[in-house]
Amino acid sequence: MSDMIFNVEHVTLRFGGVISLNDVSLxxxxxEILAVIGPNGAGKTSLFNSLTGVYQPQEGTITFVGKNGxxxxxxxxxxxxxxxxxxxxxxxxxxxxxxxxTFENVKIGAESHRGIGVVGAMLRGPATRxxxxxxxxxxxxxxxxxxxxxxxxxxxxxxxxGDRRRLExxxxxxxxxxxxxxxxxxxxxxxxxxQALVKLIRRVRDEMGVTxxxxxxxxxxVMALAERIYVLNFGSVIxxxxxxxxxxxxVVVEAYLGTSTEEAESK
Amino acid sequence: MRVWxxxxxxxxxxxxxxxxxxxxxxxxxxxxxxxxxxxxxxSFGESSSFFGLFRTQRWVTFxxxxxxxxxxxxxxxxxxxxxxxxxxxxxxxxxxxxQKRPVRWGxxxxxxxxxxxLPHVETAPFWQAAMVEQIAVYVLLAIGLNVVVGFAGLxxxxxxxxxxxxxxxxxxxxxxxxxxxxxxHALNPFFAIPVAIAIVMIAGIILGAPTLRLRGDYLAxxxxxxxxxxxxxxxxxxxxxxxxxxxxxxxxxxxHLGPIKYIWGLAPVPYYYLALGFVVLxxxxxxxxxxxxxxxxxxxxxxxxVAAESVGINPLKYKVMAFAIxxxxxxxxxxxxxxxxxxxxxxxxxxxxxxxxxVLVILGGxxxxxxxxxxxxxxxxxxxxxxxxxPSGYQPQDLYIYxxxxxxxxxxxxxxxxxxxxxxxxxxxxxxxxxxxHLDEVLTGDDT
Numbered sequence: 001m002s003d004m005i006f007n008v009e010h011v012t013l014r015f016g017g018v019i020s021l022n023d024v025s026l027x028x029x030x031x032e033i034l035a036v037i038g039p040n041g042a043g044k045t046s047l048f049n050s051l052t053g054v055y056q057p058q059e060g061t062i063t064f065v066g067k068n069g070x071x072x073x074x075x076x077x078x079x080x081x082x083x084x085x086x087x088x089x090x091x092x093x094x095x096x097x098x099x100x101x102t103f104e105n106v107k108i109g110a111e112s113h114r115g116i117g118v119v120g121a122m123l124r125g126p127a128t129r130x131x132x133x134x135x136x137x138x139x140x141x142x143x144x145x146x147x148x149x150x151x152x153x154x155x156x157x158x159x160x161x162g163d164r165r166r167l168e169x170x171x172x173x174x175x176x177x178x179x180x181x182x183x184x185x186x187x188x189x190x191x192x193x194x195q196a197l198v199k200l201i202r203r204v205r206d207e208m209g210v211t212x213x214x215x216x217x218x219x220x221x222v223m224a225l226a227e228r229i230y231v232l233n234f235g236s237v238i239x240x241x242x243x244x245x246x247x248x249x250x251v252v253v254e255a256y257l258g259t260s261t262e263e264a265e266s267k
Numbered sequence: 268m269r270v271w272x273x274x275x276x277x278x279x280x281x282x283x284x285x286x287x288x289x290x291x292x293x294x295x296x297x298x299x300x301x302x303x304x305x306x307x308x309x310s311f312g313e314s315s316s317f318f319g320l321f322r323t324q325r326w327v328t329f330x331x332x333x334x335x336x337x338x339x340x341x342x343x344x345x346x347x348x349x350x351x352x353x354x355x356x357x358x359x360x361x362x363x364x365x366q367k368r369p370v371r372w373g374x375x376x377x378x379x380x381x382x383x384x385l386p387h388v389e390t391a392p393f394w395q396a397a398m399v400e401q402i403a404v405y406v407l408l409a410i411g412l413n414v415v416v417g418f419a420g421l422x423x424x425x426x427x428x429x430x431x432x433x434x435x436x437x438x439x440x441x442x443x444x445x446x447x448x449x450x451x452h453a454l455n456p457f458f459a460i461p462v463a464i465a466i467v468m469i470a471g472i473i474l475g476a477p478t479l480r481l482r483g484d485y486l487a488x489x490x491x492x493x494x495x496x497x498x499x500x501x502x503x504x505x506x507x508x509x510x511x512x513x514x515x516x517x518x519x520x521x522x523h524l525g526p527i528k529y530i531w532g533l534a535p536v537p538y539y540y541l542a543l544g545f546v547v548l549x550x551x552x553x554x555x556x557x558x559x560x561x562x563x564x565x566x567x568x569x570x571x572x573v574a575a576e577s578v579g580i581n582p583l584k585y586k587v588m589a590f591a592i593x594x595x596x597x598x599x600x601x602x603x604x605x606x607x608x609x610x611x612x613x614x615x616x617x618x619x620x621x622x623x624x625x626v627l628v629i630l631g632g633x634x635x636x637x638x639x640x641x642x643x644x645x646x647x648x649x650x651x652x653x654x655x656x657x658p659s660g661y662q663p664q665d666l667y668i669y670x671x672x673x674x675x676x677x678x679x680x681x682x683x684x685x686x687x688x689x690x691x692x693x694x695x696x697x698x699x700x701x702x703x704x705h706l707d708e709v710l711t712g713d714d715t
Contacts, residue, residue, distance in 0.1 A: 052577070083579035095574035097567050099693040108567050109578040111560045124555055132560070157697055175578050 003030045004065060005179055005211050006051065011060030013046055013235075020046040021057060022235040028179075030065075033205055033212040035226035037219075037246075039255060042232040044215040045092065048183055050074070051213075052089050053082040067178055088172030088210075089181040094164040098157035102148055102167055103139055105156050109174030110135040110142075142170040145207075146200060162193030166200065173208060180204060182214040186221045198224050223247070231255065279344075280337050287333035291325060293668060294661065382543055386536045397651045399535045399607060402644055403542035404600045409627045409643040410549055410636060411596030416625065417634030417688065418557060419589035420569030421479070422487040424621050425494025428474075429467045429594040431501060431616035433601020435508060436463040438611060443516040446507045456520040456606035460599060467598030471591035479586040482572075494621055501613035513612030517605050531606070538607045545603075546640075549596045554636050556592065565589060566690065626670060630677055632684025634691040641686055646670070 006028040013021040021043045028034045038044050049055040050062060053074060062074040066086050074082060083089075088109075097105050111131065143149050146166040151159060156167060165185050172180050182201065186194050198221060205212050216222045222229065222243070229246045231239040233255040239246055246252055295310025311326040318328070343350070364370050386395055408430060415423045438444045440462050442453030449462065478489040501508045508514075520541075521530040531537045556562050567575040568582050576582060605611050631642020653661060677684070683692040 054573075078581075079573075079576040080579050080581045083577055089577050091574070091577070095571050095577075097570040097574065098697055099570060099690050100566065104563065108563050108575075108580075112564055112567075112575075112578050112580045124559070128559070135560075155693065171578060 004028065004063075005030045005032075006213070007061075007063040007065075007071075008047075008051075009061050009063075011047075011050060011057045011062060013043075013050055013055055013057040019235050021050065024060070024232070024235070024237055026230050026237060026240070028211065028213060030178075030211055031205065031209065033201070033214070033225055033227045035222045035229045036213070036215050036232060037217075037222055037229060038232035041234075042255075043235040044232055045183060046235075047232065048089070048181055048215055051082075051181060052087055053077045053079040064179075083175055083177075086176070086178035087181065088175050088177035088179070090165065090168035090172055090183055090185060092183040092187060094161070094168055096156040096159075096164060096167060096171075098155070100156060101153050102143065102156050102159065103152040105167055106139045106142055106170045106174050107135050109171040110138045112175070138174060142173055145173070145203075146170045147196075160193075161188040162190070162197065165189065165193075165197060169200065169204065173204065173210065177210055179211040179213060182212065182216075184216055184218075185214060186216060186218040194218070194221060197221070201225060276341055279340055283337040283340060284330070284333040287329050287336065291329045293665060295325065297662065379547065383540075386539055392535075393655055394651075395539070396535045397647075397655075399538045399542055400604070401651050402647045403539060403546065404604055405624065405627060405647045406546055406640055406643045407542065407549065407596045407600040407603070408624045409631065409639040410546070410553060411593045411600075412624050412628050413631075413634065413636065413639045414553055414556075414593035415589050416628055417632075417639070417691070418562060418569075419565045419586055419593075421586060421589060422483070423490045423590070423593075424487050424618070424625070425474075425490035425492070425497070426593075426597060426624055427616045427618070427621040428494045428497035429470060429597035430601045430604075430620070431497050431613075432467050432470050433463040433598035434605040434611045434616075435501065435514075435601070436466050436598070437602045437605035438509075438514040438517050441517050441606075443514040443518075444507065445505075445509055453518070456518060456602060457522070459602045459606070463598040463602045464595045467594040467601070468591040471594035472587055475587035475590035476583070479583055479590065491618065491621075494616075494618060498613050498616050498618075501616065508613070511613055513610060515610035517609045517611070519609065520606050535607070538603065542603055545596075545599050549599075550636055550640070553592075553596075557636070561585070561588070570694065626674060630674065630684060632687040632691070634688035635684065635686050638684045638686035638688065642684065645685070 004027050006026075008024060008026045011021055011024045012019065024043070024047065026036075036044050036047060046055060050057050051064075051074065056075055060075075063071045064074050064082075064085065064087060065071050072085055077085075097108065100108075140149075140152075143152055146169055148163060148166055148170065151163060156164070159167060169180070169182075169185075185197055185201070189197060201212055201214070202225065204210050212225075214222075214225070226243055229239075229241065229243055230237055231246060231249075231252050238255060239249045239252050241249070292307065292310045295306060296313065297306050299305065311324070313325050314322055315325045315328055317323045317331075365374070386398065389395065389398075408426070411429070412423065412426050415421050415426070435444070436449075437456055437459040439446065440449045440454050440459040441456055442448035448454070474490070474493050478486060478493075481489060501513070502511050504510075519531045519533075522528065529537075531541070564575070564580050564585050567578075567580060568585055572582050627643040627646055628639050630646060631640070632638025650666060653666065654663060657663070681687075683695050
């Protein structure tokens with residue numbers, strides 16, 4: 001418990017009268033691949049957006065432990081500040097800078113979390129140039145890591161869904177994150193892309209040492225990847241455990257099939 | 268019925284003839300209160316020369332013009348893509364050449380050289396004055412607005428406010444306003460340049476910080492209001508700004524540096540060189556910025572703000588920065604105008620002015636510095652030419668009709684401007700393709 005990266009305690013998020021997250025508590029250890037699953041509308045993306053500073057829950061606390069080991073309260077922090085603190089993310093429907101090349105997309109990730117330096121940018125001093133070289137090198141490295149080197153100069157809108165995921169992951173990694181949040185990474189990918197994605201995500205954790213938190217519909221991917229799973233339904237955590245435990249949990253089966261196991265058996 | 272006489276071609280004939288009829292009416296003699304029908308009947312019935320060949324009534328000439336337009340349009344619609352392709356292929360070599368660095372630098376040097384000798388080539392006083400007051404000032408404003416609209420993608424309809432603030436700051440620093448001078452004694456307008464630039468940048472931050480949280484249309488409305496507020500302030504704060512009469516005692520700039528003494532007087536040419544120097548300076552700064560991390564952050568925000576935020580870009584900070592940096596050149600333009608004309612008054616800083624600048628930016632090519640400079644020079648030169656030696660049938664108030672028509676035509680045929688920014692062009696094509704569902708065509712297109 002000591003090496004926790006996320007600690008969510010009693011978080012409640014409401015939109016007017018609609019409760020999106022109801023007293024959710026969960027935690028993630030550093031280096032863990034954690035998955036959050038649940039049927040549509042269970043609050044998975046709300047949880048994600050709360051973790052990245054997009055939504056501000058009304059109750060509860062969310063703590064993120066960054067590089068320096070200092071706990072950081074997330075609620076009230078803007079999305080860009082979370083990104084700078086070391087929380088990178090991908091989006092459910094890939095969001096890229098579509099008129100830019102793959103290379104530029106990743107480069108923006110690599111350079112944006114550093115200081116602005118307008119004057120430096122205007123004058124193009126040696127520090128700026130060194131920075132730029134560093135960003136270029138990092139970008140090349142990351143494109144190689146995710147396997148997009150050949151498509152570095154392609155306009156990102158021309159990439160396949162699978163490649164877009166890779167691009168998003170590379171862009172997220174470019175910000176030097178502690179944790180990478182993946183919002184339904186398998187959506188829209190074909191089976192072979194899916195397999196490659198599983199491998200890539202595992203490599204991100206193993207080789208880059210980045211903790212992974214993913215939301216996913218695709219059970220096959222979750223079961224292949226996750227070390228621990230939380231199940232959300234109607235905004236509450238209904239189960240937690242290893243993939244095998246979760247699969248065997250009758251509450252989870254009910255939530256997914258919409259019937260109780262007894263009823264299902266009687267049919 | 269013949270095959271070629273299909274419905275579309277007949278419809279096109281009717282459309283071209285009605286457009287021509289509208290132009291005929293517009294360029295015809297104006298009516299009056301006592302003879303309201305005069306303008307109408309004489310627009311068609313007046314005798315005119317048929318392309319210099321013989322004299323006939325106007326409608327005959329215009330009918331033939333309409334026929335020619337119809338022919339060209341029909342040809343273009345049936346064969347246009349083929350023509351465009353062959354032109355594109357023919358231009359492949361020169362286009363490749365312009366991508367090369369030495370060629371680009373050489374071209375820029377030639378253009379700069381041309382700009383330097385221009386006042387010695389064109390010595391007509393009208394044009395020398397126009398080069399400063401109508402062209403250089405508009406180029407400065409257009410490249411500044413381009414930072415806001417083109418780079419950061421923020422629609423600013425109150426840009427004239429920064430120009431006005433620059434001009435009034437000049438009057439303030441030089442002690443030409445009813446209010447005491449900024450540094451208690453009147454200074455040379457030269458000192459107004461840094462002060463004005465600093466003040467407009469602060470004004471950009473003050474306006475930007477609260478309003479740039481808004482997006483799209485809402486931002487446009489707020490900036491519109493800001494422009495109006497500044498004009499109304501200038502008009503009504505009589506004790507501070509001199510009210511609607513403004514100020515008319517702004518001194519000309521001068522240099523007294525030891526043995527060097529130079530006074531910018533009434534002649535426009537020295538102002539032209541002053542303006543040219545600053546145009547070059549701003550172009551260099553803005554293009555360096557565009558290619559820097561800041562420029563890329565602006566592009567990222569423009570293309571997808573949520574994604575930009577997810578990689579750690581603070582959108583508000585960069586937007587405010589675009590506002591402040593874009594305002595800087597308007598501030599200098601204000602100093603230039605005020606110190607050259609020696610008088611300023613609120614009526615010259617209207618909404619119309621903001622819109623004019625925006626039109627230059629849109630026609631030239633949003634986000635492309637070369638485009639907006641070219642657009643501003645072209646439009647302003649043509650405008651001044653029409654003002655200086657109007658062709659028969661042209662009245663000064665018609666200008667906006669033609670500009671409007673030009674804008675409509677550009678939006679249909681070349682929405683990314685005369686010299687488009689590559690990336691902007693791609694963005695526009697991508698968004699069009701998304702609606703029409705031919706994404707592949709764009710992505711395998713010529714410019715990628």
